[in-house]
Amino acid sequence: MYLVDTNIFLETLLNQDKAAEVQSFLRSTDLNIVFMTDFSLYSIGITLFRLKKFALFISFLEDIVVDGIDILSLDPEDLKTLDQSVQQFSLDFDDAYQYAVAEKYDLQLVSFDKDFDRTERKRKEPAEVLE
Numbered sequence: 001m002y003l004v005d006t007n008i009f010l011e012t013l014l015n016q017d018k019a020a021e022v023q024s025f026l027r028s029t030d031l032n033i034v035f036m037t038d039f040s041l042y043s044i045g046i047t048l049f050r051l052k053k054f055a056l057f058i059s060f061l062e063d064i065v066v067d068g069i070d071i072l073s074l075d076p077e078d079l080k081t082l083d084q085s086v087q088q089f090s091l092d093f094d095d096a097y098q099y100a101v102a103e104k105y106d107l108q109l110v111s112f113d114k115d116f117d118r119t120e121r122k123r124k125e126p127a128e129v130l131e
Contacts, residue, residue, distance in 0.1 A: 001033045003072070003102045005111035006040040006094070008126060009064070010047060013056060018112065018126075025110070025126030031068035035107060038073040039097045041065065072101050089119045 012022040026034075048057040065071065078100055085096040095115050102109045102121055109116050109123040116123035 001035065001105075001107050002029070002110045002129065003035050003037070003098065003105070003107035004040070004069070005098055005109060005113055005116075005123075006036075006043045007112045008110055009036070009040065009044055009060070011112065013044070013048065013053075013060060014051075021126050025129055026064075028130055031064075034069050035072050035101075035105070036065075036069050037098060037101050038071050039094060041071055043094065072105055074100055074104065078104060085119070089115075091115055091119070 008022055008025075010016070012019045012026070044060065045057055048054070048060070074097065082093065082096040082100055085091050085099050086093070089096075089099070091099060092115075095113060098109065098111070099116065099119055099121065101107070108129075109121055110126060110129060111123045112125060113123065
């Protein structure tokens with residue numbers, strides 16, 4: 001089961017360099033085993049709204065969230081432990097949040113963010129998942 005980081009979705013939504021890799025991953029992977037955090041959803045919304053890509057956000061919600069990927073979050077008690085990951089692995093808040101969700105639900109992180117390589121859980125890029 002996979003926790004997909006914000007940058008994976010933005011890669012394809014913004015048609016960046018590895019968009020095809022992400023699209024292949026999303027088409028080939030059962031969305032019942034793919035998760036994202038509420039933090040990622042809001043970050044994607046913030047980014048797309050800042051770019052005035054409102055319709056793209058709605059399309060993303062309908063295609064990915066409503067009919068597929070479940071959204072996971074942390075409880076306030078869980079948030080109290082984020083500082084440990086920040087200090088231990090030199091993560092920023094958003095990476096610590098993703099890491100904590102992956103830990104809580106025992107998920108493999110899928111991300112282009114190399115900061116996760118410093119953690120115990122590591123990460124995989126979409127192409128590595130498909131191997």
